[in-house]
Amino acid sequence: MKSILIIDDEESIRKSLEGIFIDEGYSVISEEFGEEGLKIFSEKLPNAVLLDIWLPDSDGINILNSMAKINKNIPVIMISGHSDIDTAIKTIKMGAYDFIEKPLSLDRVLITVENALKFNELNEKKITLAQSTLRYEDELIGNSDKIKDLKNRILKAAVSDAPILITGENGTGKELVAKSLHFNSSRREEPFIAINCAAVPEDLIESELFGHEKGAFTGALARKKGKFELADGGTLFLDEIGDMSLRMQSKILRVLQDNRFQRVGGESTVEVNARIIAATNKSLEDEIKKGNFRSDLFFRLNVIPFFISPLRERKEDIPVLVDYFIDKFNLGNKQKLYITIEDNAMELFKNYLWMGNVRELKNIIERFAIMHYGSKITKQDVADELKIGIEECGNNNEDNNGDDRINSKLESNISVYQDNKTISKYIDINSLRKAKEAFERDYIILKLKENNFNISNTAKKIGMSRRNLHNRIILLNIDSHIHNINAEIKE
Template sequence: MATTKDRSSSTAAELRRHAEERLQAKPDGVHSPRIKVEMQRLDHELKVHQIELEMQNAELHGTQDELELSRDRYAELYDYAPVGYFTFDVYGVIREVNLTGARLLGGEKRHLINKPFISFIADADGRAIFSNHLQLVMQRQVMLRCEIGLTGKDGALIQGQLQSVAVAIENKAGCILTSIVDGTVRKQLEAELKKAHDNLEVIIGERTGELVRANEQLTEEIDERKKSEASLQDAYAEIKQLKDRLQAENIYLQQEASQVNNFGDIIGQSNAISYVFFRVEQVAPMDATVLLLGETGTGKGVIARTIHSHSARKDRPMITVNCTSLPANLSESELFGREKGAFTGAHARQMGRFELADGGTIFLDEIGEMPLELQSKLLRVIQDGEFERLGSPRTIKVNVRIIAASNRNLEEEIRNGRFREDLFYRLNVFPITIPPLRQRTEDIPLLVNHFIAKFNKKMGKRIDAVSKETMAALQGYHWPGNVRELENVVERAVITSQGNALQVVDRFDTFRKQGDIQGQEIKALADLEHDHILQVLQKTGWRIEGKNGAATLLGLNASTLRARMRKFGILRQ
């Protein structure tokens, strides 16, 4: 196309030159017909050539546009190819690079141009491989491959394959090493790329199917888990409901058991012992002083512990003082403490029982045995809550609840001058009389079974039966030692019994029946409770519930009071 253009231009110039020479050869205004014809012919030729030149020019513009479009397409394919393309000179310097190659090395195209490619190779072995690869490609003029490691963005190691071919470029010294200008190689790479793309599509499809199936399975598992959790929550709620119900039932049964069979460690269900339970329930929550009266062995210590354990002081100690065992010369220091040197032999300061019981309860067992000279100091503690240690002028204040017990008739002791009357009145705030065992013989089977279980566990025995004859003998005995004596008898019987039946070998001196006396005393206790409840009801105007109702004053639940009213036949008058 360049030759045709030159020839056309030369012809037009020659024609134009001949025409100008002829015109100059004739004077102005002299034109022969022949000259006119020649000029017309030349003008026509010039117009034809002009049209031809315009057509050729349009063709050249079209070709140029096609070349530019092709170049743009090539540049787009080159830049956005999924593999990195690099063009090196014979020294391994980067002359051209596409976008993918620039991204691999973590830089921009303009920053990578004219940089040695070897500077991006990760290790010395790789740099030696690249140098040898470069020389072989230049020598053999064929496509060669090598494996190298590159340092990418943020120092990441990139393992890749470099395949290169050498081509000659005009107007430049030496040769240029490039990854692709060869059409066969390009087609081969495109085919490989398409194959890899197809394989990738297959893998993606398979993986997508696996993920879809896994997602469906996971969704089913989540649904099952939600159902299981909901079922578990329902089970938890049901368990909690049952637990709350069992706790409520347990509390109720404990209350019933304590009312029917025992109160704390007190065993029994007779009317006589039930009235003791009633009195204990009334006074236990209060801080009132309690006086326990009853024969030896009736369980006054057990009652005292029960009162303390049901009081607001249950988390503090209950200190027990057996007044019969206190040495006469040391009783004061034992109760109220002493200072070092207070008397001969007092080598150190000692806290008394009242100090130890501060905030809790002190149980003065067998108070009737306390010496008169000590009773006055005890009276002061009860009245004012203060005393002095022996040998010290400093007053000590304590907050102690007092429970006293005696098997003596303290009123008789007062008449005989052995007990202070004012102390008795201070102690007798809330008296509780504990009936002897002969007055509650119906409790003996419960007590016997209780003691059998206790000593079975202690001795490793398995006694679980008591004959009617044995039980009748135990119930017929008058028990001067009361519950303590019964416990000792059962313990001996457990030791000596053979087999699983209790055999009592004790020969009781007397089998007196105490039915009449017992019935009279029980009736007297029942009458006392009847009269007491009736008196409180009359005082409150027969109001049972509320702040000032009879149930509150008696320390009972309203339902318990109504039950006792029905028991005694108490009706509003």
């Protein structure tokens, strides 16, 4: 029900306005004093306001200004006496929606308020769409049966409103699939609102999801809508749901059951109609066994499950994705200095394990487009970038998805590290990528020292192209550690 706030000191005006708006199905709050009216405004955030210019305790203009500071999107219609027309015009310049002259024509009041509400609705939609994280420039690319099947399932599932749970490793495209589901549904014109449950601190997540009333906690200066309310009519994407606390899981479960909730610090019930899509890279079955995830929430969410395979299990998609990202990043090159790729370089891409999946592939192509613009990417460039030897890539064995290769690579690396007694130095680094970078940085610094900081000679010695060594020095921040090489870097 839409709500109207009337602030006017004349009781007869309040009563007659109340009467017509209640008859028309609005909820009405009316108030005699400006300051009290302002308080109600900040607490209730009505859909429209009728505000008298002359009030016993304050000036309508000041109240209008204060309202704009709290929420400038709520339309305020000024009520003015015949002698205040100049002031009324001034209020329009200050942001009032319109003004109506006394004596009031009730028809005119109704029409003005209805127009204002339509305007407000459009405005709200514009704001919510701007807050929605949707940029639908990305297509779901791939020719593999797995991707074809995924696309088919998206089309079927998009028609329904049932909750969806998307699982898959990091960077496989879970968010992309969620957006695709939204865009293929009848909700496409409505907002797509995403929340990363792992990124919001525990004490804020409740207010982020459900909103809060004015004064619900220190810093809650006005009522704020939560993600559920913003997603009304559209889609709510609960990303990294596996990282949500058990306390929040039970709150989410309740909303999924009733489609209603209360804002933090509020008593009134808010009803919403949002399609829920959740995603996680964890196995929720395992999390349930560990006691970290509620099984009843899992069953609620898992009505339509989507699993996205890792890229190494659909190698046919790699060349299409490489071409797609090359075109995409070339398009972004303002100097029109495009990259192309040597045919045999593609083999390396196909046989790499892509633990970071499509995101890792996309990032590498973007890096090529920036660091090697205008050139043809060679097999050696790719090998350097992926930090693998060219000889490793002839192996086209797709049966075990490269697990044997990973193992033998790990084994030989471990024995090298143990022989050199260097492993203890990196043992405290818990991320393999960071450990590799730390090792690489030490190694390059050592080799640069051995070669008197001459980049060309060092590159030759360690079997890397000069350009790539140069890039690694910058990417690994080696240039800021060692002064001597700065002159050469800048040459």
